[in-house]
Amino acid sequence: MLSSILAQVPWQSPTIDYHAIAPEIVLAGGICLIILVDLFTSESRKWITATLTGFVMLGALLPVLTLAVSDVDVRSMFDGRYVVDEYSLTLKALFLVAGYVVVLMSQNHVEEGDYYQGEYYTLLLxxxxxxxxMASSRDLVSIFVALEFLSIPAYMLAAWRKRDRKSNEAGVKYYLLGVFASAVMLYGMSLLYGVTGSTLLSEIGSKLTVEGQFGGVEALAITFVIIGFAFKVSAVPFHSWAPDTYEGAPTPVTAFLSVASKAAGFVALVTLIYVGFPQAKDVWQPFIWVMAAVTMTVGNLLALRQTNIVRMLAYSSISQGGFILMPLAVAGTGDAAGPALQAVIVYLLVYAAMNLGMFAVVIAASRTTRSGEISSFGGLFSYAPALGVLMTIFLASLAGIPPLGGWIAKFSAFRAVLEAGNGWAYAIAVIGAVNSVVAFGYYGNIMREVWMKPAPNGETSAVPTPSSLVAALSITVVGTLLFGILPGTIMRFGDLVDLTGAFGG
Amino acid sequence: MDVLRDQNWVLSVGTFLPLVGVLVMLFIPKADEELSKLVALVTAVATLGVGVYTLTQFDFDQADKLQFFADAEWIKVISSNYTIGLDGMSLPLYFLSMVVTVLVMIYSWNHIPSPGNPKAFLILMLILQTGMAGTFIAQDLILFFVFFEVVLLPMYFMIGVWGGEQRQYASLKFFLYTMFGSALMLVAFIALFFKVRGALPEGVEASFSIPQLAEYGGLLGRSAQIWIFGGMFVGFAVKVPMFPFHTWLPDAHTQAPTQGSVILAAILLKLGTYGFVRIAIPILPEAAKEWAPWIGLLSVIGIIYGALGCLAQTDMKRLIAFSSVAHMGFVMLGISTLTPMGFNAAIFGMVAHGLITGMLFFIAGSVKERYHTLEIARLGGMLKQMPKLGWILGFCAMASLGLPGLAGFWGEFPAILSAYSPAVGLPEETFRTFMVIAALGTVFAAAYLLWLFQRTAFGEPKPEFAGNDHGHGHGAHGDDAHDDDLHDVNIFEWIAWTPFLIAIVVFGVYPQLMFKVIDPAVQVALKAFGG
Structure with missing residues (x-):
C-alpha cells in the first residue's frame, strides 16, 4: 500500500541552500566533535570541551553574519517550511551569543562543581x-521538532547537580510540566491540521477563515497551541515550574533557561501569531491580553516576597515575560503589528543582555558570599565595588531606568501598545506602567543590600572573578549600556518586513 | 521654529563634561580621597566655566529663541532626536544647576558625610549634574525623559547611603514616588506623540520635538488633551511636589545628606515645575485651561498646608523641607494663572527658592555638624555662640519669607498678584480667592521663619552646649567634641555660601536682571493664551 502511494508521487530531492543552513551544520558538527573530544581527553583536561563549545558557538555565528550581509534577503527551503530571513538571523545571532555567554559563565562553575563537563557542553550545544x-521554522512539524530539540537537553541540564535534591526536583518538575505542555500543544496542532489540512503556517494562515468560517474547533486549536508556548515562556498561570526549576538548577543553566529558552518560546509564539494566525486575532488577542496583565502583576507581587536571589530573579523573569507579551496583546489591532513585532524583538535582545549579566554578577558575587540569600549580598559595594556597580547597572536596567537598555525595551513595548490606541491598549499600558514601578520594589531591595547594608560576614575582600566570567560580564554590560544610550543600534531589528509571510505579506 | 544654531556644541559639552570627570575618577584608587575631590572639583569648575561661556555667548536680545540649537539623529525608528537648545526660560535654571554643583563640591571638601567614600559620593554628584543640566536643555520629549530619570538613581544612593537614620525608608519612598510619576508621564508622552501624529497636516513629519509639539499640540481634541495632561500632571506634580504628592519630600530632605538636600531643593524640585512651563502647558493649552483652577487649588492648599506643617515641626531640617512645599505652592500658583506675569514669577521663584532654600539646607547641615542635633528646642543663642552663622540664618530666613529687597520677594509677590487677573477663560473669582489665601500664606511663612530664627538664634545658648561644660554632653557625642565643634563659619563654608548670599541680594535689588531674560521666552510659551 505504502509503495503504491509513493509510486504515485515521484520523489524529488528538495533543493538545499547550504549557505542558509550553515549555522546548523556548524553546530551539528560541533556536537559530534565535542562528544569525540570528551571521549579522548583525560579528566584534568576536560576544560578543552568548554573552550571548544565557545568556539563552535562563535563559529556558527560566522555564517549568520555572512548571510546577513548577503544580497539574498529571504532564503526559503522545503516549500517555505524553513526560512532564513532577517528576522530569523537576528534571533539566531541572539541565541548564539547568549549561548556563548552561558558557556563563559559555566566554565568555572561546572569545573569547580566537578560536574560532567563534556556531556554538559554537548547538551548545551x-x-x-x-x-x-526554531528561529527558521515556519511549519507546525518543524516548530515541534525544534521545540523538543531545545527542551529535552534543558530538562537534563536542570537536573545536572545530581546529588542535590533541589536540582533533581528542578529537573523533574521542568520535565513533567514541559511534556504536559508539549502534549497540549500537539493536540492543538493536530486539530489545526485537521481543520486546515496543512502544517505549513502560511497555508494555515490563509485557510483558517475561508469565507468567514471560524468555529469553535479553530479557536480551541489556537488556544491549545498558545498554551503550549505559554508554558515555555512561563506566563502565568502556566509558570509554576519556573521558580523551583530556576532555584534548583545550576545557576548558569538557570540563566540559560530564563533567557535563551524563554526567547525561543517567544520566537515560536511570534511566528505562530504573525504567520499562522493573523486572521484569528479575536481569539489570541484577548487571551494574550489577560495573560500579559496577569503575568506581569503576579510575577511582580511574588517577586516582592522572595528572599533568595535566584528565586527572585525567576519571578522577575516571569514578570518581564509579561512585558514581552504586552505588545503581542494588541498585535492585530490597527497599525500596531509592526511596532509590536519590533518591541518583542528589541525586548528579547535587551533582556538577554541584562538578565544574563545579572546572573553573571550573581555567580561572581556568590563566589564570595557562598549563598543565594539576598541578605548575603549586603555590603557588596564596600568590598567589591566593581561587582556592586555592575549589579546596580543590571538591576536598574531590569527596572527600566534610563539610560540603560531596559528602558528602551519597555519604551518600545509601551509605544507599540499605544499605537493600537484603543481602550484595551490604554488599559494594559497603565497596568504595565504601574507594574514597572512595583518592580523597583524588589530590584531596589537588592540595590539597598548592596550599597547600604554592612557585609553580613564582615568580608573585606572578594574572591577574584575568573577571566571567563569577566568576559561574560563585559559582553553583557556593554550590550546593556549601548542599547540604552544608542537605542538606534537595536531598534532597526525586528521590522515587520523582516518576518517573511507575516500577516499574509 | 525660530532657532539660532551658532556654537551649538556648547550645550553638549556643558552637559556631558561631568561624565568625563566620572570616567577619570573611576581610575583613581578609592584610598586617594584628596585626588578624587580635586578631580571632581576641577570637573565641576570646568563645567561652570563652560556655563559662564554659554552665558557670555547667549544673545540676550533674542532670549525668546532657542539658542545653541542642535538637532542630531538619535533614535530614528521612533522619531526621537537629540534636540537641544536653550532659551530665556531654561538659561537661569541651567546655569543655576552648574553653580550649585560647584558650590556643593566646595562644601564637600571637608564635609563628606558618613560613611565616607568621597569617590563614590562625588561621582554620583557629577552624574546628577549631567542629568539636571540635560533636563533643562532637552528639546525632545524622550531626551527630556531620559535626563529626567538619570537624576533618580544617584539621588537614591545619595540619600540611601549617606543619609540619616531613616535613610533607607526615605530613599525608597523618594524613588517609588518619582518613578510612579514618570511612568505615567512616559505613557502620556507616547500617547501625545501618536495623537499629534494623527492630527498633523500633510507633509509634516511627526517627532517628539518639543517646539514642534507646541506648535501642533493645540490641534488635539479637548478630551484627549485633558487625559494626556493628566498623565504629565502626575509626573511633574510628584517632582514639584504638589500637595497630595508631597509626602516623600519631608522624608527625603530630612534624611538626605546636606549636599543632597541642597541639590534636591535647589534643582531637582525645579525639574517638575520646569516640566509644566516647558512641556505640559505650551503643548496642551486647552487642557491647561481646564486643569488650571485645580492646579491653583492644590497650590494654595500646598501653601497653607506647608506653612502649618512648618509650625508643627520640631526639627529644623524638616521645617525647611515643609517650607519648600509652601514655596513651590507659590511657584505653581503663578504657573496656574497662565499669564506672563505668573510664569515670570514662577521661574524667578524657582531660582530664588533654589538659592534661599539651598542656603537654608547648608546652614542646617552646618548646625547639625556643630550641635549634632537639629532639634529646635535644644538649639538657642546661636547669635552669641556663632554670630556669623546666626546672622546668615537670619538673613536667609528674611529672604525666604519674602522680604522686599531680597530675591524671595520677586518670586512670591508677583505670583500672588498674577492671581488677581488670570488668563482669559479662567474663573476670576476663584483665582482671586486663591490670591487671598496665598497672601495669608505669606503671613504664616513670616511666622514660622521668624519663630525658627528666634528659637535657634536668640536668647542664651542651652546649658548642654554652653561653654566648656563637658558633663552635659549627650549620648555618643558626650565627650569634649562640642567644644571643638562650636566654631563659627569656616573658610569652605564662606567660599560655598558667599555666591548664594550675593545672588540673593543682587536679584532682590535688581530683579530685572533675570526678568528680562525670562520674559521673552515666557511670551513664546504662552502664545496659545494670547499672552
Whole structure:
C-alpha cells in the first residue's frame, strides 16, 4: 500500500541552500566533535570541551553574519517550511551569543562543581541548535521538532547537580510540566491540521477563515497551541515550574533557561501569531491580553516576597515575560503589528543582555558570599565595588531606568501598545506602567543590600572573578549600556518586513 | 521654529563634561580621597566655566529663541532626536544647576558625610549634574525623559547611603514616588506623540520635538488633551511636589545628606515645575485651561498646608523641607494663572527658592555638624555662640519669607498678584480667592521663619552646649567634641555660601536682571493664551 502511494508521487530531492543552513551544520558538527573530544581527553583536561563549545558557538555565528550581509534577503527551503530571513538571523545571532555567554559563565562553575563537563557542553550545544532551528521554522512539524530539540537537553541540564535534591526536583518538575505542555500543544496542532489540512503556517494562515468560517474547533486549536508556548515562556498561570526549576538548577543553566529558552518560546509564539494566525486575532488577542496583565502583576507581587536571589530573579523573569507579551496583546489591532513585532524583538535582545549579566554578577558575587540569600549580598559595594556597580547597572536596567537598555525595551513595548490606541491598549499600558514601578520594589531591595547594608560576614575582600566570567560580564554590560544610550543600534531589528509571510505579506 | 544654531556644541559639552570627570575618577584608587575631590572639583569648575561661556555667548536680545540649537539623529525608528537648545526660560535654571554643583563640591571638601567614600559620593554628584543640566536643555520629549530619570538613581544612593537614620525608608519612598510619576508621564508622552501624529497636516513629519509639539499640540481634541495632561500632571506634580504628592519630600530632605538636600531643593524640585512651563502647558493649552483652577487649588492648599506643617515641626531640617512645599505652592500658583506675569514669577521663584532654600539646607547641615542635633528646642543663642552663622540664618530666613529687597520677594509677590487677573477663560473669582489665601500664606511663612530664627538664634545658648561644660554632653557625642565643634563659619563654608548670599541680594535689588531674560521666552510659551 505504502509503495503504491509513493509510486504515485515521484520523489524529488528538495533543493538545499547550504549557505542558509550553515549555522546548523556548524553546530551539528560541533556536537559530534565535542562528544569525540570528551571521549579522548583525560579528566584534568576536560576544560578543552568548554573552550571548544565557545568556539563552535562563535563559529556558527560566522555564517549568520555572512548571510546577513548577503544580497539574498529571504532564503526559503522545503516549500517555505524553513526560512532564513532577517528576522530569523537576528534571533539566531541572539541565541548564539547568549549561548556563548552561558558557556563563559559555566566554565568555572561546572569545573569547580566537578560536574560532567563534556556531556554538559554537548547538551548545551544541542539545545542551542534547537533554538537556532526554531528561529527558521515556519511549519507546525518543524516548530515541534525544534521545540523538543531545545527542551529535552534543558530538562537534563536542570537536573545536572545530581546529588542535590533541589536540582533533581528542578529537573523533574521542568520535565513533567514541559511534556504536559508539549502534549497540549500537539493536540492543538493536530486539530489545526485537521481543520486546515496543512502544517505549513502560511497555508494555515490563509485557510483558517475561508469565507468567514471560524468555529469553535479553530479557536480551541489556537488556544491549545498558545498554551503550549505559554508554558515555555512561563506566563502565568502556566509558570509554576519556573521558580523551583530556576532555584534548583545550576545557576548558569538557570540563566540559560530564563533567557535563551524563554526567547525561543517567544520566537515560536511570534511566528505562530504573525504567520499562522493573523486572521484569528479575536481569539489570541484577548487571551494574550489577560495573560500579559496577569503575568506581569503576579510575577511582580511574588517577586516582592522572595528572599533568595535566584528565586527572585525567576519571578522577575516571569514578570518581564509579561512585558514581552504586552505588545503581542494588541498585535492585530490597527497599525500596531509592526511596532509590536519590533518591541518583542528589541525586548528579547535587551533582556538577554541584562538578565544574563545579572546572573553573571550573581555567580561572581556568590563566589564570595557562598549563598543565594539576598541578605548575603549586603555590603557588596564596600568590598567589591566593581561587582556592586555592575549589579546596580543590571538591576536598574531590569527596572527600566534610563539610560540603560531596559528602558528602551519597555519604551518600545509601551509605544507599540499605544499605537493600537484603543481602550484595551490604554488599559494594559497603565497596568504595565504601574507594574514597572512595583518592580523597583524588589530590584531596589537588592540595590539597598548592596550599597547600604554592612557585609553580613564582615568580608573585606572578594574572591577574584575568573577571566571567563569577566568576559561574560563585559559582553553583557556593554550590550546593556549601548542599547540604552544608542537605542538606534537595536531598534532597526525586528521590522515587520523582516518576518517573511507575516500577516499574509 | 525660530532657532539660532551658532556654537551649538556648547550645550553638549556643558552637559556631558561631568561624565568625563566620572570616567577619570573611576581610575583613581578609592584610598586617594584628596585626588578624587580635586578631580571632581576641577570637573565641576570646568563645567561652570563652560556655563559662564554659554552665558557670555547667549544673545540676550533674542532670549525668546532657542539658542545653541542642535538637532542630531538619535533614535530614528521612533522619531526621537537629540534636540537641544536653550532659551530665556531654561538659561537661569541651567546655569543655576552648574553653580550649585560647584558650590556643593566646595562644601564637600571637608564635609563628606558618613560613611565616607568621597569617590563614590562625588561621582554620583557629577552624574546628577549631567542629568539636571540635560533636563533643562532637552528639546525632545524622550531626551527630556531620559535626563529626567538619570537624576533618580544617584539621588537614591545619595540619600540611601549617606543619609540619616531613616535613610533607607526615605530613599525608597523618594524613588517609588518619582518613578510612579514618570511612568505615567512616559505613557502620556507616547500617547501625545501618536495623537499629534494623527492630527498633523500633510507633509509634516511627526517627532517628539518639543517646539514642534507646541506648535501642533493645540490641534488635539479637548478630551484627549485633558487625559494626556493628566498623565504629565502626575509626573511633574510628584517632582514639584504638589500637595497630595508631597509626602516623600519631608522624608527625603530630612534624611538626605546636606549636599543632597541642597541639590534636591535647589534643582531637582525645579525639574517638575520646569516640566509644566516647558512641556505640559505650551503643548496642551486647552487642557491647561481646564486643569488650571485645580492646579491653583492644590497650590494654595500646598501653601497653607506647608506653612502649618512648618509650625508643627520640631526639627529644623524638616521645617525647611515643609517650607519648600509652601514655596513651590507659590511657584505653581503663578504657573496656574497662565499669564506672563505668573510664569515670570514662577521661574524667578524657582531660582530664588533654589538659592534661599539651598542656603537654608547648608546652614542646617552646618548646625547639625556643630550641635549634632537639629532639634529646635535644644538649639538657642546661636547669635552669641556663632554670630556669623546666626546672622546668615537670619538673613536667609528674611529672604525666604519674602522680604522686599531680597530675591524671595520677586518670586512670591508677583505670583500672588498674577492671581488677581488670570488668563482669559479662567474663573476670576476663584483665582482671586486663591490670591487671598496665598497672601495669608505669606503671613504664616513670616511666622514660622521668624519663630525658627528666634528659637535657634536668640536668647542664651542651652546649658548642654554652653561653654566648656563637658558633663552635659549627650549620648555618643558626650565627650569634649562640642567644644571643638562650636566654631563659627569656616573658610569652605564662606567660599560655598558667599555666591548664594550675593545672588540673593543682587536679584532682590535688581530683579530685572533675570526678568528680562525670562520674559521673552515666557511670551513664546504662552502664545496659545494670547499672552
Amino acid at each position: 544541542t539545545s542551542v541548535t534547537g533554538m537556532v532551528m
